[in-house]
Structures are given as structure tokens and as C-alpha cells.
Amino acid sequence: MLTLKTPLKNISKILPKYHKILDKLELRTVEDLLSYFPFRYDDFSQTVKVSPEYINQTVTIEGVVTKTKSARIPRRKMTITEVTIEDDNKTPLKAIWFNQPFVLESLREGTFARLSGKMTLRGKTLQMTNPSWEKAARETTNTGCLVPIYSETSGITSKWIRWQLKPLLETARQMEDVLPYDLRQRLNLYDIYTALSQIHFPESREKLLRAQKRFAFQEMFLVQLRTLQIKTQWENNPASPIKFDEKLIQGFVKKLPFKLTDAQRKASFEILKDLENPLPMNRLLNGDVGSGKTVVAAIASLQTASAGFQTAIMAPTEVLARQHFESFCKIFENYNINIALLTNSYKLANNFEFRVSSFDSDSNFQNSNLKNDSKFKIPNSKLSRNALLDEIKSGNMQIIIGTHAIIQEDVQFKNLALIIIDEQHRFGVAQRAYLQQETMDVRDGQKKTIPHLLTMTATPIPRTLAIAMFGSLELSLLDEMPKNRKEIITKIIPATVRQEAYDFIRQEIKNGRQAFVILPLVEDSKVLTELKAATSEHRRLSEEIFPDLRLGLLHGKLKSKEKEAVMEDFKNKKSDVLVATSVVEVGIDIPNASVIIIEDADRFGLSQLHQFRGRVGRGEHQSYCFLFTNSDTEKALERLQAMEDTSDGFEISQKDLELRGPGQFFGLVQSGLPDIAMEHLSNIKLIKFARAEAQNILSSDPELANHPLLAQALQKFQEKIHLE
Ligand code: ADP
Ligand code: MG
Numbered sequence: 001m002l003t004l005k006t007p008l009k010n011i012s013k014i015l016p017k018y019h020k021i022l023d024k025l026e027l028r029t030v031e032d033l034l035s036y037f038p039f040r041y042d043d044f045s046q047t048v049k050v051s052p053e054y055i056n057q058t059v060t061i062e063g064v065v066t067k068t069k070s071a072r073i074p075r076r077k078m079t080i081t082e083v084t085i086e087d088d089n090k091t092p093l094k095a096i097w098f099n100q101p102f103v104l105e106s107l108r109e110g111t112f113a114r115l116s117g118k119m120t121l122r123g124k125t126l127q128m129t130n131p132s133w134e135k136a137a138r139e140t141t142n143t144g145c146l147v148p149i150y151s152e153t154s155g156i157t158s159k160w161i162r163w164q165l166k167p168l169l170e171t172a173r174q175m176e177d178v179l180p181y182d183l184r185q186r187l188n189l190y191d192i193y194t195a196l197s198q199i200h201f202p203e204s205r206e207k208l209l210r211a212q213k214r215f216a217f218q219e220m221f222l223v224q225l226r227t228l229q230i231k232t233q234w235e236n237n238p239a240s241p242i243k244f245d246e247k248l249i250q251g252f253v254k255k256l257p258f259k260l261t262d263a264q265r266k267a268s269f270e271i272l273k274d275l276e277n278p279l280p281m282n283r284l285l286n287g288d289v290g291s292g293k294t295v296v297a298a299i300a301s302l303q304t305a306s307a308g309f310q311t312a313i314m315a316p317t318e319v320l321a322r323q324h325f326e327s328f329c330k331i332f333e334n335y336n337i338n339i340a341l342l343t344n345s346y347k348l349a350n351n352f353e354f355r356v357s358s359f360d361s362d363s364n365f366q367n368s369n370l371k372n373d374s375k376f377k378i379p380n381s382k383l384s385r386n387a388l389l390d391e392i393k394s395g396n397m398q399i400i401i402g403t404h405a406i407i408q409e410d411v412q413f414k415n416l417a418l419i420i421i422d423e424q425h426r427f428g429v430a431q432r433a434y435l436q437q438e439t440m441d442v443r444d445g446q447k448k449t450i451p452h453l454l455t456m457t458a459t460p461i462p463r464t465l466a467i468a469m470f471g472s473l474e475l476s477l478l479d480e481m482p483k484n485r486k487e488i489i490t491k492i493i494p495a496t497v498r499q500e501a502y503d504f505i506r507q508e509i510k511n512g513r514q515a516f517v518i519l520p521l522v523e524d525s526k527v528l529t530e531l532k533a534a535t536s537e538h539r540r541l542s543e544e545i546f547p548d549l550r551l552g553l554l555h556g557k558l559k560s561k562e563k564e565a566v567m568e569d570f571k572n573k574k575s576d577v578l579v580a581t582s583v584v585e586v587g588i589d590i591p592n593a594s595v596i597i598i599e600d601a602d603r604f605g606l607s608q609l610h611q612f613r614g615r616v617g618r619g620e621h622q623s624y625c626f627l628f629t630n631s632d633t634e635k636a637l638e639r640l641q642a643m644e645d646t647s648d649g650f651e652i653s654q655k656d657l658e659l660r661g662p663g664q665f666f667g668l669v670q671s672g673l674p675d676i677a678m679e680h681l682s683n684i685k686l687i688k689f690a691r692a693e694a695q696n697i698l699s700s701d702p703e704l705a706n707h708p709l710l711a712q713a714l715q716k717f718q719e720k721i722h723l724e
Pocket of ligand 2: 293294422
């Protein structure tokens with residue numbers, strides 16, 4: 001009998017040649033395949049007569065095959081297959097397929113067929129190119145309905161998946177529902193069988209929506225359960241109380257080259273107050289690019305160091321870690337604080353970089369150049385890996401800066417009391433929960449306390465959303481920018497005026513400035529296509545547009561050493577234009593860069609665009625952001641218009657939230673749920689419900705002992721997040 005656990009290999013309809021591909025997709029059992037969700041749907045539900053009134057619309061038609069033809073074009077290694085269909089309107093429609101001669105095996109003359117696709121006019125003939133098709137006598141699976149599209153890997157098509165899934169669907173009845181019955185009743189959610197059926201074979205848009213809503217809810221519900229559980233654990237741990245030394249902090253603030261904004265003051269105060277508690281802080285510093293989070297982090301670290309404890313600061317990449325290191329060295333120029341930079345590069349060399357900004361007089365690392373230099377210079381010392389780890393373990397190093405590896409690897413601390421994390425991506429709640437878990441595993445030398453945790457967002461999160469999602473952590477808002485900022489001039493650039501933008505860049509570079517060009521990540525691209533897209537655009541720009549300029553190229557395939565070298569070159573003005581793919585963190589500070597071009601800007605979310613834009617305008621120069629687009633749809637342009645209209649990050653992220661919903665906003669794709677389902681998280685209400693229901697269950701059953709299915713699902717969920 002077919003069960004959920006039946007290996008796909010045992011299903012005779014699935015030919016052996018597919019086994020390997022399925023395995024690669026980690027689809028091994030019937031249940032796996034049922035849980036493989038479409039990532040979008042083609043709407044073929046509109047069935048019409050063949051008629052010119054539907055030109056350029058995606059529709060379904062039904063009729064009899066009156067003529068067939070198949071021709072090979074050896075020169076182009078291609079076959080072209082043509083089928084003419086007539087319905088009772090008596091207008092013929094010609095369907096054309098490339099390289100699918102087998103179509104004719106099913107669609108012979110006289111067959112009743114159903115085709116779905118875009119109707120076009122070629123000369124005087126109505127036509128469909130590569131339409132979906134099936135015999136009209138069959139149930140609508142590939143035509144005539146909402147047709148699910150799965151992410152296709154070579155060798156497996158959506159059509160094949162649909163064909164395999166249909167007979168397996170019944171087994172979904174054996175599935176136990178993770179969502180308790182009374183909860184589903186209360187919230188009017190589909191049971192698991194109905195939801196799965198409608199996800200794979202939607203009968204209507206409404207039913208599909210309802211199914212997606214169920215899964216979106218389920219995901220959020222699990223996330224909330226996990227977060228709340230961790231919160232409880234978190235609060236059961238002691239942390240080292242760090243006394244607020246007002247004089248020290250005031251002295252520090254007074255000597256800063258600028259006046260803190262009120263928001264910075266308030267946030268610093270909130271953090272310092274939290275640190276005084278013997279319970280671990282869990283605070284999110286929510287602020288826009290350039291709102292000055294670094295100095296707030298510095299204040300917290302200063303207080304921690306002065307109280308005799310260590311701080312770990314983690315950046316998403318080595319390049320950013322180094323930048324933080326440099327900022328901190330500069331900020332603490334006149335303080336007796338030892339700062340270490342721990343990057344991964346040490347794996348490559350025996351010697352790895354270690355620098356301190358200032359030295360105890362009895363320290364071995366004295367660097368006499370430091371104080372004499374009128375201009376700040378980073379002292380450069382190197383220690384063997386073990387020697388530096390010893391310095392950290394002994395407590396000689398008070399601030400340790402690096403990537404995530406700091407807490408994941410074998411670094412031992414003497415008394416780590418504060419962890420600060422500068423995010424690259426907006427973490428979803430799940431990742432955040434995982435992070436907290438990790439933090440709880442980091443113990444100081446005496447294994448009694450856990451560190452306080454401060455995370456800093458890369459992009460502002462709308463307050464309403466932050467509260468709904470992260471109700472379990474404290475929020476500090478930096479909603480005010482330092483006064484001295486020049487607004488970045490933002491322009492949407494359609495294809496027709498690109499050249500002017502390029503000319504403008506050349507002018508800026510003549511004036512001594514530099515520019516970024518950001519390329520989008522090609523849709524469902526693997527690293528290889530990213531590489532190809534990046535190199536070819538780099539070549540095009542170097543050869544055709546800026547043959548006279550020096551162009552750097554940064555993409556995800558580069559080793560971190562290579563990335564750093566490219567960045568360094570740009571920073572040192574050895575290149576004029578930096579072409580970078582969007583997967584690469586360009587969060588590095590280049591005050592001399594005054595222009596940023598974002599290619600295919602319509603493909604990005606507003607928050608992301610805003611973040612890119614923040615790469616310029618960091619120096620004293622008037623800066624510009626050009627949003628290149630080939631799209632002329634009103635919706636896309638309206639979205640981009642928001643970028644021209646405002647530079648307020650909170651306003652932009654609010655708009656992004658309204659347009660794309662929290663799922664997109666947090667990029668919860670990691671959860672395995674397709675984007676399309678996440679979109680249906682679009683109302684914060686759903687998150688709130690999930691939270692309330694999670695609270696409800698945990699209040700009577702904190703360990704989920706009476707909800708074994710939920711406990712199991714959470715376990716799986718946890719493992720998935722862990723693997724990210
Ligand atoms: P982000 O929040 O993006 O991390 P940073 O901390 O890097 O921002 O700050 C951006 C720039 O603004 C830095 O050069 C920093 O020295 C400067 N800055 C920070 N706070 C202020 C302030 N209150 N007034 C003026 N400049 C400031
Ligand atoms: Mg920053």
C-alpha cells in the first residue's frame with residue numbers, strides 16, 4: 001500500500017532515470033514530494049473561443065486538431081512542431097513548439113485538445129508559442145486552470161511533477177495535522193489534506209489563497225512557539241550586571257567629533273540601563289543606514305570593557321568586520337582598550353592579523369608610532385593564532401571583532417558579557433531565535449552567566465511589524481539621522497536615457513569621485529549564472545561604456561581574500577567603478593563614492609534598494625542613485641517612485657511592507673515555504689494570531705508534552721534553521 005513513507009523509488013510510474021534527480025532535490029518519499037510546493041501559478045483558468053479579441057492575453061482554448069507538421073532545422077539543431085486547432089468559432093489557431101516533436105504523439109489530427117498560453121497575432125494568424133497542452137478529454141491539470149509551477153531542475157518539468165503528484169495526493173489523507181483541530185476551527189483554516197490538494201491542484205484562486213494562508217499561518221505559528229520557548233529559557237539565565245558609569249560615558253560622548261542625535265542618546269541610555277540588570281539583555285537596535293549605530297555599539301562596549309568584561313562584535317562578512325575594527329580603533333584611539341580582529345583568513349596563514357588600538361604600558365604589543373602620528377593610523381601587529389586566542393582567553397583583549405565564527409568556533413573568552421551583532425540580512429524570527437540559542441551556549445570562563453545580546457538591523461523595520469514579530473525583545477529606535485547629511489538625489493532611469501547616466505558617472509569620476517554598479521541576482525540563479533552575468537556586464541562596461549576607466553568586479557564566487565583585495569583597491573582609489581552583484585555585501589564605507597547605479601532596480605524590494613543607496617552619500621560629496629529599469633509597468637514604476645520621493649528608511653520599509661508583506665520583508669524563504677505563501681502573511685494580524693495561539697498552548701503545556709506532533713514539527717523546524 002502507498003503510504004507517506006513509501007520511497008519514490010518504489011513507485012513504478014517514476015522511471016529510474018528520475019531517481020537521481022529526485023534525490024538531489026531531497027525528494028525521497030511520497031511525503032517529500034507532497035511537501036514540494038509550487039513557487040508560482042500560471043493562471044490558465046480563463047477558457048475562451050479562438051478570437052482576435054484575446055490577443056496578448058493568457059487564455060485557454062479547446063478545439064480539434066486539423067493540421068500537424070514537424071520540421072527539423074539541422075542548421076540550428078532544432079525541431080519546430082506546428083499544430084493547427086479550430087474550435088466552433090472556426091478561426092484557426094496555430095500552436096508552435098520548439099524541440100518538442102513528441103507533442104505530435106498525442107495531438108494527432110482529429111484529436112480534441114486544450115491549449116493554454118498567450119495568444120498572439122503573427123501576420124494574420126492567431127498563434128500560441130510553446131503553450132501548455134493536454135487532450136481535452138482529460139481532467140484539467142496543465143491547462144484550463146490555475147497551473148502550479150515548480151522550481152524546475154534539469155530533467156524534471158512542472159508537468160512531470162503534476163503528473164506524478166496527482167495519484168499520490170490521496171495519501172495526504174494519512175497525514176496527521178500539526179495544527180490542533182480546535183485551533184483550525186477557531187481560525188477557519190483548512191485541514192492539511194485540503195490545504196495540500198489546493199496547493200498542488202487549486203480549484204480556484206480563493207481556495208488557493210486559503211490553502212496558502214494555512215501554511216503561512218503554520219509556519220508563523222511554529223516560529224512563534226519556538227521564539228516563546230527560547231524566551232522562557234533566556235529569562236532563566238543570569239547575566240553579568242555591568243554598572244553604568246555616567247562620568248565615563250559623558251566624557252566619551254563629549255570628545256566625539258560630533259553631537260549625538262537625541263535618538264542615539266536615548267538608545268544608548270536604554271542599552272546601558274539594560275546592562276545593569278543581572279538578567280540578559282535582548283535588544284534590537286533598529287535604525288536606518290547611516291543613523292549612527294556604530295557609536296551606540298561603541299558606548300555599550302566601552303562601558304562593558306571598563307567594568308572589566310569582554311565584548312564580542314560580529315559582522316556578516318570579514319570585510320565589514322575589518323571596517324568595524326577600524327572604526328573601533330579610531331573611536332577608542334585615546335582609551336586603554338585592547339581590540340582584536342579575528343577573521344577567517346587566519347586559517348590560510350600561520351600568522352593572522354591582530355591589531356590593538358591602544359596598549360597597556362606593560363603590554364608586549366607596544367607600537368610607538370601610534371601616539372606620534374597626528375593622523376590616525378591603525379597599528380598592525382601579528383600574532384600566531386594560538387597566541388591571540390590566549391590573549392582572548394586571558395582577558396587581555398577586551399573587544400573582539402569578527403564574523404559569526406567568533407561564537408561558533410573554538411574561541412574561549414575570559415568573561416564575555418556582551419555580544420553585538422551587526423546584521424546583514426534582516427533576520428527572521430526563526431534565525432533570531434537560533435541566534436539566541438547560540439548565544440545561550442556561549443558561556444564565560446566560569447560558565448555561570450550568558451552574555452547580553454544587542455543586535456543591530458541593517459535596514460529599519462517598521463515598528464508595527466517589529467512589535468508583532470519580535471514581541472519578545474526590546475526595541476531601540478534610531479529614527480533620526482545625524483544633521484549633517486546631504487540628501488542623495490535619486491532618479492529612475494529608463495533604458496532610453498541610460499547613456500546620460502553613464503556620461504554623468506564619467507564626469508563625476510573626472511572630478512575625482514567613484515561609482516558603484518549593482519547587478520541583480522538573476523532569478524533562481526545558481527552561483528554560476530551569477531558569475532556569468534557579472535563577468536559579462538563587467539566586460540560590457542569595460543569595453544563599450546567606460547574603456548577609459550578602471551573597473552573592479554565583485555561577485556559571490558570570489559574567495560574572501562579576493563573580495564577583500566577588490567574592496568581594498570576600490571577604497572584606495574585604484575579602481576573608479578566597482579561592479580558588484582547584489583549577493584555581495586558592499587556595506588563597506590567608501591566616502592569618496594558619489595554615484596550608485598542599480599541595474600534592473602524593479603527586481604529589488606524597496607528596503608533593499610534603500611540599503612544599496614546607503615552605500616553612497618557617506619562622505620561630504622553630493623551623491624546620486626540611479627535606478628535603471630527596463631520595466632514600464634505602472635506598478636513597478638510606482639514602487640520605484642517611492643525611492644525618488646523619500647530618503648526616510650522607515651517610511652520606505654513601511655511601504656515595502658504594505659506592498660510585499662512581512663514574508664517577503666524578512667525573506668523567510670529559508671523556512672522552505674515558497675514566497676508566494678509568505679506573501680499571504682501580508683497582514684500583521686496573522687502574525688498576531690499565531691503569537692496568541694502559541695502563547696495559549698504554551699501557557700498550559702510549556703514543554704508541548706501533550707502536543708507531540710507540534711513538538712516533532714518544532715524539532716524538524718529547528719534542524720532546518722540550524723542547517724542554514
Ligand atoms: P550605521 O547606522 O549605518 O551603522 P554608522 O554608525 O556607520 O551608521 O555611521 C555613519 C556615519 O555617521 C559615520 O561616519 C559616523 O561617524 C557618523 N555619525 C554617527 N553619528 C553621528 C552624529 N550624531 N552626527 C554626525 N555624524 C555621525
Ligand atoms: Mg553599520
